[in-house]
């Protein structure tokens with residue numbers, strides 16, 4: 001009997017860093033009101049989908065053991081959501097190659113979910129509009145719409161309402177991955193606790209930062225990077241202070257905790273400096289792994305070299 005062999009649909013799923021993250025009040029629905037400037041980075045996962053007898057998820061890569069392969073994986077939820085909406089069984093095998101640190105504040109799970117929406121739209125020929133994809137993304141998580149969108153964007157609401165931000169030039173980053181992850185809800189809770197106990201400093205509005213992005217000036221951008229969640233991440237993992245100091249001592253323009261952490265992101269003047277800073281940080285033993293990345297890059301999109309058409 002002849003069987004049809006399907007080539008997988010492959011989507012690249014970039015990570016993100018929050019250049020600016022201002023956390024407002026806790027809302028009645030348990031989310032905090034945010035103003036954030038996201039940038040998509042070249043450090044990425046790859047998600048491949050292929051028809052199968054049932055819904056299956058396989059995770060590969062160094063951190064695979066930390067990622068669930070059942071219905072709690074965001075890619076599983078993305079597949080079930082699109083299958084239900086399009087009236088078909090969710091019968092696909094999804095393979096995730098993790099390059100993004102797990103629970104690292106770089107939106108790895110959200111990037112995989114965004115990539116799954118793009119991959120299944122292609123595999124099932126759904127012809128979804130941008131707006132429809134955005135709506136599914138927002139149901140999956142606050143960061144998922146940005147992971148679809150990519151580039152540099154201003155996020156408001158719980159982070160899901162996006163406006164593109166003009167960013168000239170490519171920015172060069174070094175990412176210091178921590179040994180243990182941090183849970184996003186735990187970091188938000190810690191910030192609420194710190195705010196109830198005192199008055200940790202809050203970041204300004206992002207106007208000046210957006211101007212530096214429009215000019216494309218890394219040196220002007222560096223002192224304007226800011227993250228309200230940083231104090232909470234440092235409170236839960238005090239060792240990150242040492243990592244932040246080491247990156248700046250090694251020649252980075254500035255260092256910041258990425259999102260809810262614990263990954264530390266260092267902005268560098270150029271690619272050569274980023275490579276030097278990464279080598280020094282790796283040697284200093286203040287991180288589990290160190291990576292060089294640049295941004296902005298596109299959001300989740302078909303990997304034309306590997307997908308069928």
Ligand SMILES: C[C@@](CO)(OP(=O)(O)O)[C@H](O)COP(=O)(O)OP(=O)(O)OC[C@H]1O[C@@H](n2ccc(N)nc2=O)[C@H](O)[C@@H]1O
Pocket residue numbers: 018021030031032033034036104105106107108110140141142143144157158159184185188258259260261
């Ligand atoms: C902090 C940020 C910054 O971009 O990213 P990460 O550092 O996790 O990557 C995001 O706000 C995370 O977005 P995401 O990881 O999609 O979070 P969700 O699944 O929507 O929410 C997980 C939990 O985080 C808390 N949460 C999330 C978003 C928000 N605006 N306020 C919150 O309080 C809530 O406790 C929520 O139940």
Ligand SMILES: Nc1ncnc2c1ncn2[C@@H]1O[C@H](COP(=O)(O)OP(=O)(O)O)[C@@H](O)[C@H]1O
Pocket residue numbers: 066067068072073074075096101102103104105106107108109110112113181182184259260261
């Ligand atoms: N596809 C996925 N990749 C990574 N983690 C996932 C995924 N799906 C669900 N998770 C769960 O989400 C948690 C947060 O992971 P992740 O999205 O990597 O971090 P962050 O929210 O810090 O950006 C993980 O601890 C894991 O249990």
